Amino acid sequence: MRLASRLTAIKPSPTLALNARARALAQAGEDVVSFAAGEPDFDTPQFIKDAAVEALRTGFTKYTATAGIPELRAAISEKLRRENRLGFTPEQVLVTCGAKHALYDLFQALLNEGDEVILFSPYWVSYPEMVQLACGRPVVLETREEDGFAPDPDALRRALTPRTRAVVFNSPSNPSGAVISRDRLADLGHALHHHDCLVVTDDIYEKLLYVEGPFINVTNAAPFLAERTVVINGMSKAFAMTGWRLGYAAGPRALIAAMQTIQDQSTSNAPSMVQKAALAALQGPADVLAPMVSEYRARRDLFVEGLNRIPGLRCRLPEGAFYVLPRISGLFGRAFRGTPLTSSVQVSELLLDHYRLAAVPGLPFGAEGFLRLSFATSRANIEKGLKRLGEFVAELE
Numbered sequence: 001m002r003l004a005s006r007l008t009a010i011k012p013s014p015t016l017a018l019n020a021r022a023r024a025l026a027q028a029g030e031d032v033v034s035f036a037a038g039e040p041d042f043d044t045p046q047f048i049k050d051a052a053v054e055a056l057r058t059g060f061t062k063y064t065a066t067a068g069i070p071e072l073r074a075a076i077s078e079k080l081r082r083e084n085r086l087g088f089t090p091e092q093v094l095v096t097c098g099a100k101h102a103l104y105d106l107f108q109a110l111l112n113e114g115d116e117v118i119l120f121s122p123y124w125v126s127y128p129e130m131v132q133l134a135c136g137r138p139v140v141l142e143t144r145e146e147d148g149f150a151p152d153p154d155a156l157r158r159a160l161t162p163r164t165r166a167v168v169f170n171s172p173s174n175p176s177g178a179v180i181s182r183d184r185l186a187d188l189g190h191a192l193h194h195h196d197c198l199v200v201t202d203d204i205y206e207k208l209l210y211v212e213g214p215f216i217n218v219t220n221a222a223p224f225l226a227e228r229t230v231v232i233n234g235m236s237k238a239f240a241m242t243g244w245r246l247g248y249a250a251g252p253r254a255l256i257a258a259m260q261t262i263q264d265q266s267t268s269n270a271p272s273m274v275q276k277a278a279l280a281a282l283q284g285p286a287d288v289l290a291p292m293v294s295e296y297r298a299r300r301d302l303f304v305e306g307l308n309r310i311p312g313l314r315c316r317l318p319e320g321a322f323y324v325l326p327r328i329s330g331l332f333g334r335a336f337r338g339t340p341l342t343s344s345v346q347v348s349e350l351l352l353d354h355y356r357l358a359a360v361p362g363l364p365f366g367a368e369g370f371l372r373l374s375f376a377t378s379r380a381n382i383e384k385g386l387k388r389l390g391e392f393v394a395e396l397e
């Protein structure tokens with residue numbers, strides 16, 4: 001079958017693929033430990049479910065305005081003002097089918113062929129693919145583990161060209177869990193002062209912070225960027241609502257209108273009853289998150305300590321999100337049952353095949369030499385998985 005040529009450079013999501021394989025093995029009765037999940041293992045809080053049920057019960061099941069119901073757009077605008085100190089009117093908010101689709105709408109609305117989008121590696125796997133799907137060119141700036149994966153403002157300055165249309169920030173980060181400090185964000189913001197490009201801040205992990213708050217994004221640290229900032233966020237990670245598919249973008253009016261047009265001609269509105277649930281989540285008690293965050297923190301500590309006890313592995317303590325990114329390149333060159341280890345993809349495959357451990361390779365995140373392990377799973381699973389990883393390493397020649 002002849003397919004669209006713009007798809008030739010696009011790869012399917014490796015995390016979703018690994019998850020599917022791990023799930024299939026588990027369904028076949030195998031004892032799989034999975035660190036592949038990019039989603040909370042907690043259930044969606046009951047009061048949020050109740051709001052959706054109430055919407056269904058009262059027949060709130062029809063199309064809504066593409067951009068979302070007015071009360072939800074207003075609640076998001078209010079949330080951004082109250083929690084993030086950012087001023088976006090409700091008309092500057094677009095409700096989407098997940099933050100992922102907000103990003104998709106954004107790149108489709110923004111990019112012409114060959115336009116550049118600056119990403120910092122390690123990056124979320126979908127950024128480069130989505131940029132390319134919009135015929136743009138991802139420009140990747142590497143960050144270093146030794147610097148806490150903080151981007152270098154001078155490297156950013158040097159990477160800017162007349163074709164740079166946007167720079168994407170994601171702190172706390174998927175996959176590194178790194179949080180960029182306020183001072184560094186301010187320096188990065190200053191690097192963009194005289195360059196007319198969009199600032200995209202993907203704040204989806206803002207609530208999962210293990211350092212003293214408050215959460216700060218690049219525009220908080222460099223407020224002169226406010227007029228050309230797009231905030232991407234959603235309900236998935238903070239409210240354990242991944243399957244509900246509800247995200248949003250807030251940004252310059254003309255851009256949001258263009259994104260809405262794309263949505264008009266593709267998904268239309270996010271599901272109506274889910275919008276009611278999101279409204280309840282945003283207006284509900286703030287303390288539903290506190291027990292989840294403290295449990296994540298305990299798991300993170302357990303995980304990092306255990307990883308650093310395995311000879312040849314090294315792992316920094318992530319300040320946010322629910323991922324650890326241990327360096328495994330220290331194992332490269334050693335052999336597993338006669339085969340020398342050379343890549344994160346190979347290690348990931350060996351771990352699933354021989355130790356029934358699902359660990360996502362760093363390569364598709366621009367982090368070769370690392371594995372991405374999610375701690376959105378129980379402490380018992382973390383201990384069991386650490387044991388398997390330790391046994392795998394002990395078996396290496």
Ligand SMILES: Cc1ncc(COP(=O)(O)O)c(C=O)c1O
Pocket residue numbers: 038097098099100101124170173174202204233234235236242245246247
């Ligand atoms: C950095 C980042 N941004 C956006 C998303 C998309 O979230 P959703 O589409 O579930 O709202 C994810 C999900 O894994 C993510 O890790």
